[in-house]
Amino acid sequence: MAPDKSAIRDICLGRRASLKSDFRQGASAQIRSFLAALLTARHLVENVEISAYLPIRSEVDLAPLLPDLGKAGALLSLPVVVSRTTIVFRRYASGDPLSCAGFGTIGPEESAAIVEPQVLLMPLAGFDARGGRIGYGAGHYDRALQSLRQKGRNPITIGVGFAVQQVSQVPVEPHDIPLCAIVTEAGVTDAATTDVTGTDLLKAGA
Secondary structure, eight states: OOOHHHHHHHHHHHHTSSSSSHHHHHHHHHHHHHHHHHHHHHSSTTTTTTEEEOOOOOOOTTTTTTHHHTTTTTOOOOEEEOOSOOOOEEEETTOEEEEEEEEEEEEEEEEEEEEEEEEEEEOSSOTTTTTTOOOOSSSSSHHHHHHHTTTTTTOEEEEEEOOGGOSOOOOOTTTOOOOOOOEETTTTOOOOOOOOOHHHHTTTTT
């Protein structure tokens, strides 16, 4: 019997947590470099709404990338948990005040505008090469993506994680929306999906 998402999540998070701090720091720097190159090459920086995240636990650290994206003209936001089932994306610029944003995260204060990202940089618990993603189990990003789609938005989803978090296959459920790409310290993978418009946008100009 194939392992379920919960079991795979535990395995992948265990692998991530076992990485030594100096490796995570070096790998995070490499991932930031790959992300910056990817976004720039696909013209997804200047005047583009990009949702990023600030790391918790042993996640890839994107924080040093955000000031550079802002200087290059990106319109940044961070996710904020507003209820047990819902996240929103609030405008963020380097130096803005931050407060508790739920789920152990920090994010912009309530006065920051809620925006609709065109690109989502999403932390991963686990993933596969076809764009299957396992999060932390709360379904926040799944519902946020569904809400954006209902509004006619179809953001480009880029998963961010370490190579050890990859598995051969993530169990797929009807509500799952595959990632357009995955970035690890090993490089960038364009997910092998055909039904996600964002994938076409990601490959534009390639």
